[in-house]
Amino acid sequence: MTDITLYDYWRSSAAYRVRIALGLCGLEYKSVPVNLLEGEHKSESYRALNPQGFVPTIEIDSLLFTQSLAIIEYLAELHPDAGLLPGDALDRQRVRALSYAIAMDIHPVCNLSVAKFAKSIAAKPDDMPVAWFHKFIGEGLAAYEGMLAQQSPSPFSLGDAPTMADICLMPQLYNARRWEVDLSNMPRILTVEENCNRHTAFQAAHPDQHKPQG
Structure with missing residues (x-):
């Protein structure tokens, strides 16, 4: 079973995109909130996960991924039946x-x-x-x-x-x-x-x- 952790901020458009994509793929995940208003994305510990200091960051089976569209296209390749990207x-x-x-x-x-x-x-x-x-x-x-x-x-x-x-x-x-x-x-x-x-x-x-x- 795939182990997924999403570093997320509830109002982030980019994180919102990835939440939708995970849902369309039928994937369960653990959400770890990153409070942008309090600057948690700028912390040394978070930048160790995502050097840009952006959300989302997603960890899939111990591998880290950043940039929402790149994440969505990766999910599309792993789960072509979800239809995130068309076959044509x-x-x-x-x-x-x-x-x-x-x-x-x-x-x-x-x-x-x-x-x-x-x-x-x-x-x-x-x-x-x-x-x-x-x-x-x-x-x-x-x-x-x-x-x-x-x-x-x-x-x-x-x-x-x-x-x-x-x-x-x-x-x-x-x-x-x-x-x-x-x-x-x-x-x-x-x-x-x-x-x-x-x-x-x-x-x-x-x-x-x-x-x-x-």
């Missing part, structure tokens, strides 16, 4: 393009450390966070909607079952709703969100299920 090369490219549009274009500029630094140098720091997130999340998701519009309608981002694209989309939508980004002109995204919300793997991975008690 063209569909895999499309799923990767959608995934990267979020994980490499939206997420980095909306990362907690980036947003904090931007606020520290902003002319009007009190106005900065909402405007920052509205711009980058709003524009990024509008582009994602446009990418979906280039494809045939489907229940998920590509096809009839969730893939890595949906794994990336749902945490970003969680952040979008947290910052009250207007999604009213994104019907394809809202359809995908509704279908993902019905899926047990997405339900179990939701931050509300991993929020610290007390």
Whole structure:
């Protein structure tokens, strides 16, 4: 039986992605919380696991893995029946393009450390966070909607079952709703969100299920 430990932060988009992927693969894991707000990710002990000081880090049978998309693609190779990546090369490219549009274009500029630094140098720091997130999340998701519009309608981002694209989309939508980004002109995204919300793997991975008690 595979022994899996996930070093996790409940609100981390990247960790949220990996929780969904583990659920879609039907894998059980032990969760070890890493409190980003208290700086636990910067500790010497955590950096011994992940030199970048990011979450998630995952340990699978005593082997350490970092970077959420690399972890998800590794899981996809180990568990091809989970459908994280399609079997067809063209569909895999499309799923990767959608995934990267979020994980490499939206997420980095909306990362907690980036947003904090931007606020520290902003002319009007009190106005900065909402405007920052509205711009980058709003524009990024509008582009994602446009990418979906280039494809045939489907229940998920590509096809009839969730893939890595949906794994990336749902945490970003969680952040979008947290910052009250207007999604009213994104019907394809809202359809995908509704279908993902019905899926047990997405339900179990939701931050509300991993929020610290007390």
